[in-house]
Amino acid sequence: MIDREQVLHVARLARLRLAEDELEPMARELSSVLDHVARIGELDLEKVPPTAHVIEVSGRLRADEPEPCLARELALSQAPAVRDEGFLVPSPQA
């Protein structure tokens, strides 16, 4: 079972603020889903390698050649706040 403290801990890791009234439903729903997924614990997987990629691919590297990238003004065009030539964010220690 996931409790309130664990929910707050995971939310901190996920950089997600949860409102007071979201905590209890989140704890309950995560616990319920984890109960269901726990059934993979029934399987003997000792000698089974994990799958990271389903289709066999050998490392195909492209030539490392400089080419134009996204123009600065385009990269900045969708930002909520911009100053000079960069993204503007609140001060870390405000």
Place this chain on the structure above:
Amino acid sequence: MSATDPIELSAAGAARAIAAGELAAGELIAAYHARAARDRLNCFTWLPDAPPPPPPPASAGGGLGGVPLAVKDLFCTEGVPSQSGSKILEGYLPPYTATAVRRLQDAGAVLLGKTNQDEFAMGSSNENSAYGPVLNPWDPTRVPGGSSGGSAAAVAAGLAPWALGTDTGGSIRQPAALCGIVGLKPTYGAVSRYGMIAFASSLDQAGPLTRDVTDAALLLRAMVGERDRRDATSLDFPGEIELPSAESLQGVRLGVPAGLADAGVEPGVLTAFERAVALAEGELKATVNAEIELPHAPYGLAAYYILAPAEASSNLARFDGVRYGLRAEDGDDLLGMYTSTRHDGFGAEVKRRIMLGTYALSSGYYDAYYGRAQRVRTKIVEDFRAAFQKVDFILTPTTPGVAFELGEKTSDPWAMYLSDYFTVPMSLAGIPAISIPCGLGEGGLPVGLQICGPAFSESRLLDVAHALEKSLRFDASGARS
């Protein structure tokens, strides 16, 4: 509608009529734009004010010559809102276009509009969209499925000739089944993911939602090809997608998993499925092996709901109020701005999956959840590999039930996740799978037949689906009334 109404033509038929000079592309585009503008199912999150212009004649050789295409919201389209069904991306105008969309445009497709979806493709009912649910054209009190619900409903209702969707655990096939149309998830890597707003990168694949199998083949043909150097997991597609022509399945070995009757399938769905299998074996002369063992498939859903949220929690870290989209103004320092932006911008299901994924990847739990799920994935890959030694293709129902009522499963996440029971194993194995309508089940609602095959078997898979489609004679008119 008159018999000459261009809306009645399949997309392939319309493309042929345009190429033959019997139909003006502009007329077709205007007809669909007018229908889409009158949409009462909430299929679209963006439509242009006026019908878009037909493509330049230079792209006429691409085979799609001017047929309009509805595109799921999560594909980046330059200068056109691409919000992935989320409030956190409200009004986002990407500076570039997704490779899959670009290739279709190069072949002559015209962007008709962007379609509604579950937020970040997380959902099986389209009820998780920040822009409201999509309604099922067969019965507007029911869901169209998800996450590509807008694409599926628009095609079924005749608001678009065809549409582009994405499938992570069933998000093309499940809504196609619930709306009575065709939906294909290609082999993982067949279609570039560049410009698709990511959900779970090891599973996400783009594919067609269409009225018939020939249209699916035509659309897929223009999406695959040479690998995209902007997507490190994309692959050169071996050969070209052929347009399907099979009318018999003689010499084709089909498999049906053992124990389907005990898998919680609705009686009406099982009846429609069994009729399709009987037609394949009888009229179409396929060989059917009804005792195929996929021993780890029942664990697929559990593994999927660890792996997909884990990947999502990582992919969605980028939404932090800095470079695009929403920024909450009440955070008084950098960390506060991040956490408030994510609180305000994400919906309940997305928060749930971020939390689930972060938990499964966190210190002390990684091996028990993520590590084990990756090993289950290996077993599922091996199950399919062994099964394809015995048979060429495997058939299942696409979903355990027909379209459910709005709100019916929103309070119980696992009940909703069970909609993906039959579609998730193929996603985990990276193999292609198609859903075609095979009859009507409970409440006179459509039932989907899922056919899957080995990696890169798309052309033969489409051929099998085409033969079955001819023999099933599904009546899709119930979505147009």
